[in-house]
Amino acid sequence: MIRVWLPAHLRTLARTSSEVEVDVQGVVTVCSILDALEAKYPMLRGTIRDHGTQLRRPYVRFFACEQDFSHDPPDTPLPAAVAQGKEPLLIVGAIAGG
């Protein structure tokens, strides 16, 4: 299972705890994790990435294993520790607005 850490507002929206688990088939990427996350929690569609373009919303960032994957192509394979469930993918709301 893949571990995903959600920011507070999305936890409330999805009515879940801070960390959720999703099952990903094939290569573990930001895109495949978000596909699985949105399938399990449909209310998150449109909140992390745009409905139409599927691009990351500007104030949302993706971190894992102390690396920033926000600007990588979404089909970039994530570290083995994420794929093995040892480390979570962190979905973070950028600190902005004071």
Place this chain on the structure above:
Amino acid sequence: MSRARVLVGTRKGAFILESDGKREKWDVSGPHFAGWELYHVKGSPADPNRLYASQSSAWFGQLVQRSNDGGKTWEPVGNKFAYEGTPGTHKWYDGTPHPWEFKRVWHLEPSLNDPDTVYAGVEDAAIFRSTDAGATWEELPGLRGHGTGPHWQPGAGGMCLHTILLDPVNAGRMYIAISAAGAFRSDDGGKSWRAINKGLHSQYIPDPDAEVGHCVHRIAMHRSRPDTLFMQKHWDVMRTDNAGESWTAVNGNLPPESEAADARRGFGFVIDVNTHEPETIYVVPIKSDSEHFPHNGALRVFRSRTGGNEWEPLTKGLPQSNCYVNVLRDAMAVDSLDKCGIYFGTTGGQVYASNDAGDTWKAIVHDLPAVLSVEVQTLP
């Protein structure tokens, strides 16, 4: 005895206030959706337990919430607002073409007779409709596509479609208003539209009498006389008696902007009509488009019992010194109890209410986040 339920949208969540018909003591629940911007919350006239709420954030975008039990519980519904076809461009602040981009839902207007049908006015300006209780949304593209769209331009708050009025008598007729494009009417249920801005005069655009480009802030209608509309424009309070074919200014003795002989009058955002008196209207004058607070720090509602021109200030219970709040365009509502209740919210987090048609006021809640919208339901 009938009851009143007030739906308040704020910068940091929604609040619901309930009272019996006396409207003296209020129970407050909330915040619902804490931390999110709630641009609008409104109930269905056909089923008062059906509520819709527009929930948004700069981080996580737009959500629409639906309640089937009067706001006790909520569920997120569809939030995909895709413009029909290739969106094209409108004018940006500097006059250059700018692509249409969806930002948020400003206003939700449930159908008068079907709780599952609801319209959404959005930024960048367009109107969407759901016929499945918010699960899916489709644009009514005849508005953006009717011809003047490329000339529309945002106001300071963005290019928002903020007002939707459904005609209770003429089936298929509806009105919308956009900042800063103007007012538009459809006579065929939203398929086709035309601008209805004749008589509006706006000094801040190249042609002050142009077909579009006017910063309309709000339009209000009385159910018994749907061809008469009252408008709070950026400057000027206006009225039409022929469904928008022509408008006339009814500023009358509203407070002037300054002591100059030719000082302008009539800046503000909200306007509404007394439920029992179709010629009794209410506005909250605001000092200028650059200061955005009440004249002389005194919060006054102005009431006209003559459909405009002759106005009286209503001050009992409202702060008359050191008050520098604003009252935003969707933040006034009326109930249908006797006497008519008038409600408005401020950017300072108060919701003021009058249970006697405006003669006296009191804050029924205060210290909320900045209030974006106020609606009221009259319940059996």
